[in-house]
Amino acid sequence: MIMEKxxxxxxxxxxxRQDPPRQDPPNHLRHWAVAFVVCNFNVDVGPEVELVYPPxxxxxxxxxxxxxxxxxxxxxxxxxxxxxxxxFTISNNSPDIRLxxxxxxxxxxxxxxxxxxxxxxxxxxxxxxxxxxxLVLISSHEFTAFFLHLLKQITSSSVISDPATLEATYSQxxxxxxxxxxxxxxxxxxSTIALEVAPHPAFPLQGLASSSPLAxxxxxITIYAYEPLGSWDDIMPFMPCLxxxxxxxxxxxxxxxxxxxxxxxxxxxxxxxxxxxxxRPIPYAGDVKPYMTMQSEFRSIGLDGGTPRPFxxxxxxxxxLKRVLGATENNxxxxxxxxxxxxxxxxxxxxxxxxxRHHTPSALDMPGGIDSHPSTKxxxxxxxxxxxxxxxxxxxxxRTKTAIxxxxxxxxxxxxxxxxxxxxxxxxxxxxxxxxxSGGNYRYANFSETDFLHSLSKYGSSVKFRGQxxxxxxxxxxxxxESFCRSPNFYxxxxxxxxxxxxxxxxxxxxxxxxxxx
Amino acid sequence: xxxxxxxxxxxxxxxxxxLVLLGEAAVGKSSLVMRFVNNDFQxxxxxxxxxxxxxxxxxxxxxxxxxxIWDTAGQERFASLAPMYYRNAQxxxxxxxxxxxxxxxxxQHWVAELQRQASPGIVIALVGNKSDLAASPxxxxxxxxxxxxxxxxxxxxxxxxxxxxxxxxxxxxDDGDEDEEGEGGDARKVATKVAKAYxxxxxxxxxxxxxxxxxxxxxxxxxxxxxxxxxxxxGPRGVGGQTHLGGGRQEDAARVNLTGGRDAAGPKEGCxx
Numbered sequence: 001m002i003m004e005k006x007x008x009x010x011x012x013x014x015x016x017r018q019d020p021p022r023q024d025p026p027n028h029l030r031h032w033a034v035a036f037v038v039c040n041f042n043v044d045v046g047p048e049v050e051l052v053y054p055p056x057x058x059x060x061x062x063x064x065x066x067x068x069x070x071x072x073x074x075x076x077x078x079x080x081x082x083x084x085x086x087x088f089t090i091s092n093n094s095p096d097i098r099l100x101x102x103x104x105x106x107x108x109x110x111x112x113x114x115x116x117x118x119x120x121x122x123x124x125x126x127x128x129x130x131x132x133x134x135l136v137l138i139s140s141h142e143f144t145a146f147f148l149h150l151l152k153q154i155t156s157s158s159v160i161s162d163p164a165t166l167e168a169t170y171s172q173x174x175x176x177x178x179x180x181x182x183x184x185x186x187x188x189x190x191s192t193i194a195l196e197v198a199p200h201p202a203f204p205l206q207g208l209a210s211s212s213p214l215a216x217x218x219x220x221i222t223i224y225a226y227e228p229l230g231s232w233d234d235i236m237p238f239m240p241c242l243x244x245x246x247x248x249x250x251x252x253x254x255x256x257x258x259x260x261x262x263x264x265x266x267x268x269x270x271x272x273x274x275x276x277x278x279x280r281p282i283p284y285a286g287d288v289k290p291y292m293t294m295q296s297e298f299r300s301i302g303l304d305g306g307t308p309r310p311f312x313x314x315x316x317x318x319x320x321l322k323r324v325l326g327a328t329e330n331n332x333x334x335x336x337x338x339x340x341x342x343x344x345x346x347x348x349x350x351x352x353x354x355x356x357r358h359h360t361p362s363a364l365d366m367p368g369g370i371d372s373h374p375s376t377k378x379x380x381x382x383x384x385x386x387x388x389x390x391x392x393x394x395x396x397x398x399r400t401k402t403a404i405x406x407x408x409x410x411x412x413x414x415x416x417x418x419x420x421x422x423x424x425x426x427x428x429x430x431x432x433x434x435x436x437x438s439g440g441n442y443r444y445a446n447f448s449e450t451d452f453l454h455s456l457s458k459y460g461s462s463v464k465f466r467g468q469x470x471x472x473x474x475x476x477x478x479x480x481x482e483s484f485c486r487s488p489n490f491y492x493x494x495x496x497x498x499x500x501x502x503x504x505x506x507x508x509x510x511x512x513x514x515x516x517x518x
Numbered sequence: 519x520x521x522x523x524x525x526x527x528x529x530x531x532x533x534x535x536x537l538v539l540l541g542e543a544a545v546g547k548s549s550l551v552m553r554f555v556n557n558d559f560q561x562x563x564x565x566x567x568x569x570x571x572x573x574x575x576x577x578x579x580x581x582x583x584x585x586x587i588w589d590t591a592g593q594e595r596f597a598s599l600a601p602m603y604y605r606n607a608q609x610x611x612x613x614x615x616x617x618x619x620x621x622x623x624x625x626q627h628w629v630a631e632l633q634r635q636a637s638p639g640i641v642i643a644l645v646g647n648k649s650d651l652a653a654s655p656x657x658x659x660x661x662x663x664x665x666x667x668x669x670x671x672x673x674x675x676x677x678x679x680x681x682x683x684x685x686x687x688x689x690x691x692d693d694g695d696e697d698e699e700g701e702g703g704d705a706r707k708v709a710t711k712v713a714k715a716y717x718x719x720x721x722x723x724x725x726x727x728x729x730x731x732x733x734x735x736x737x738x739x740x741x742x743x744x745x746x747x748x749x750x751x752x753g754p755r756g757v758g759g760q761t762h763l764g765g766g767r768q769e770d771a772a773r774v775n776l777t778g779g780r781d782a783a784g785p786k787e788g789c790x791x
Contacts, residue, residue, distance in 0.1 A: 175570075189569075190538075191606070
């Protein structure tokens with residue numbers, strides 16, 4: 001049925017004469033998503049694809065198998081009763097799948113983003129007494145929170161795998177205008193969803209307001225396309241200690257590698273998403289893989305022969321941790337930081353304010369006999385009031401949902417803004433009139449690290465640094481900024497800043513052009 | 519956020535109403551909507567997949583209603599999706615085909631399901647479509663009688679006499695053959711009287727329409743707009759969003775309001791009391 005519709009809108013010139021029977025959806029129908037895939041865990045065979053909708057989607061077999069393997073938890077947990085919602089990122093190795101977005105955001109050319117709902121149902125006719133299936137939505141857009149919302153809506157009251165539902169969902173999405181920056185009101189399966197697409201994924205604090213407890217029955221009124229998935233309220237109880245947050249923050253700020261090890265794909269992928277959010281508006285420039293399994297492809301993060309790159313990955317398998325750590329051993333970048341999320345039994349698990357230097361690794365801490373991370377150099381001073389308020393919320397029984405989430409997100413957003421202020425100040429003063437191009441776009445002079453550090457020592461930074469004496473603190477400060485300016489994050493941030501300013505100035509130019517020209 | 523803010527003062531209050539269309543495949547749901555929204559008609563429309571979403575405003579003397587219309591697929595394979603579409607709906611159009619007796623049975627199933635599972639205050643209209651296929655003269659005239667409340671919205675065509683006149687209708691369903699003005703043209707299989715009686719019994723608005731000619735189409739929507747109790751109207755946004763609102767109050771208002779001829783004058787302000 002849907003094919004009939006598709007035929008009508010196909011660009012005639014796009015169709016090659018050789019394969020008229022093949023009715024691929026034309027690219028412009030893939031504005032939002034590429035396809036739905038239902039994966040089934042077959043006890044005898046392993047994960048297998050049960051259906052792909054639309055069926056004509058030209059996934060390469062390697063991508064299909066990657067989708068399959070990333071769509072299931074690696075640990076068998078017979079107590080899983082609720083659906084697991086998680087997401088993964090794989091390289092797009094399907095040459096026939098291109099997303100053709102007519103306007104920004106264009107979607108990723110190199111990655112496919114998968115959003116999953118995994119369901120385990122008791123079924124005594126099955127060998128293992130369980131039926132395990134995952135519904136995956138594949139897209140080139142990283143609108144993870146939005147897509148997971150869609151998936152939850154269509155699976156909450158029905159089965160995971162229903163071709164008619166997927167057909168209805170897909171055909172609904174075909175009626176949507178292509179994604180663009182700003183607000184969309186999208187009809188979806190009986191309700192309207194408001195979606196906000198920020199000008200850049202790294203905009204800070206996306207979705208913070210919408211996650212207020214007023215949103216009825218957990219359904220957000222407005223979804224921000226790039227809002228983080230994990231709520232710190234859910235993650236925090238699994239943190240090894242509160243001050244670890246500062247350590248990971250600093251690692252991410254400097255674009256170093258982090259491995260999140262958690263018990264479920266939901267927890268690890270949500271944590272990766274929530275962590276990357278902490279350093280916004282700095283776009284983490286390393287590879288972000290919210291969930292990887294033993295079968296994942298590791299070349300993309302620089303292992304198994306790939307070019308070494310910084311990464312943040314989420315895993316659930318201790319053996320995989322061993323393997324990744326082993327593979328990064330000879331890496332001059334240093335060992336990735338491992339954040340092991342394990343629920344500690346006990347009502348108030350998080351009060352261990354030990355500095356990492358005194359952290360003694362215990363066998364319980366890391367599975368597989370892996371040492372806990374060695375002491376980590378820290379530049380930024382932990383904010384005692386912040387840690388204390390976190391602690392008191394965690395201790396209070398009646399903590400309101402989102403109390404921790406907004407506290408954590410606001411704290412780090414402010415910290416990042418404070419951190420960036422000297423860089424912004426330096427860049428602003430470095431704008432030279434000679435660099436104003438004919439189009440009115442100003443350009444920055446060459447960035448000089450020495451000049452910047454001069455400017456930094458002159459004007460200072462409002463971030464609090466570690467150290468007993470002013471000298472030590474200055475050293476820590478210079479060390480942090482120096483490392484940042486040499487990290488890929490600096491360039492990803494600068495790139496974002498420049499492109500946003502350019503877009504803004506183009507907009508300005510449009511409105512002022514009449515008056516501006518004398 | 520606040521429930522009744524939409525009913526505040528202002529030029530002319532405007533509110534959104536979620537409306538769902540249900541009914542067997544090929545009874546003309548999408549055609550009704552297309553007539554209402556675009557004033558257009560297409561023969562042999564392809565079947566709807568899942569549901570289509572459209573909006574249309576309806577101007578009443580005292581307020582403007584913006585219908586958010588969910589035109590669902592009639593095909594059986596999509597039946598399981600229906601609850602998603604009628605969830606939080608304030609109005610439903612349950613459509614059957616007057617030339618197909620089975621489609622009324624299906625419509626009755628939908629009505630029962632809505633009464634059981636949809637929002638308590640939902641306004642339901644039973645609509646017999648394709649009235650252009652019935653033998654013309656008195657049928658089309660009489661069938662416009664929305665006996666129950668709704669019809670009075672516009673020049674209450676018929677009221678009670680409507681019922682009387684609709685005796686034209688063929689005896690309970692089956693063969694419309696020789697019964698009335700045969701003229702070769704009468705494909706009617708569902709008597710107006712039968713459907714109307716059922717509608718009255720269940721407290722539904724009732725209309726016979728033709729999406730093809732446009733007969734009574736706007737009237738259905740106007741009648742629904744009038745029948746929506748003001749208490750259930752909210753601002754332009756968040757119509758049925760908050761389930762904890764509404765509750766009993768709204769339920770009574772709507773249910774009582776629509777039943778029987780007794781409150782034929784009632785729905786004007788959409789308030790039972």
